[in-house]
Amino acid sequence: KQEVTQIPAALSVPEGENLVLNCSFTDSAIYNLQWFRQDPGKGLTSLLLIQSSQREQTSGRLNASLDKSSGRSTLYIAASQPGDSATYLCGLNSGYSTLTFGKGTMLLVSP
Amino acid sequence: ETGVTQSPTHLIKTRGQQVTLRCSSQSGHNTVSWYQQALGQGPQFIFQYYREEENGRGNFPPRFSGLQFPNYSSELNVNALELDDSALYLCASSLESGELDTQYFGPGTRLTVL
16 A cells, blocks of 8 residues: 655745755555645645656756655755745555545745 | 636535535546545545546545546535545546546535534
8 A cells, every 4th residue: 555755744944945845655656746736725736747757857946856766756946935835745646547645745935 | 727626615514414516627537536635634535437437446435425427527425424524525637547647636625514
């Protein structure tokens, strides 16, 4: 059974800092991994999707990496802004496009 | 905006009642998955419907049931509501039920059971 852990559970940084969110998983037999953003009480917004054959994906200030052999993915956010404040979730697709999620990292970026 | 819509936005029920939640998938998508997200937790997979048939189920009891219609919209039904069913219910649609398909999530329905 796939288990997903996200560290840290919460993170508070001043505006402008670069930061890294971590996601680890127990079963490396995955098809892809998605990073999502969730604002309080809202749905999930997909940020980046990495296929199992890829090592990283970039979108603007976001960069996600995937190391299947070590069961880890990281989400790097450059030059953080207050608007980045949200909960970040990683979801692993191990088949049939169903996702297994971690509990998320709650990020607060202060002005 | 993902094009996935859910109704209602919020719902309050009492223990023992039944509830129906609805989801309209993104245009062209034939697969809908439902997730339950308790407060402070990640979403948990309930089940998936692909071309009107159940195509996988998570660790949820039979009182959680679903339906997918010919236009690929979907319903989640929960019978005999319990306090622990209070959660955000999310649906997600994808183009196909395949390994490479991205899931697009709706805004969710917040269910409170009193």
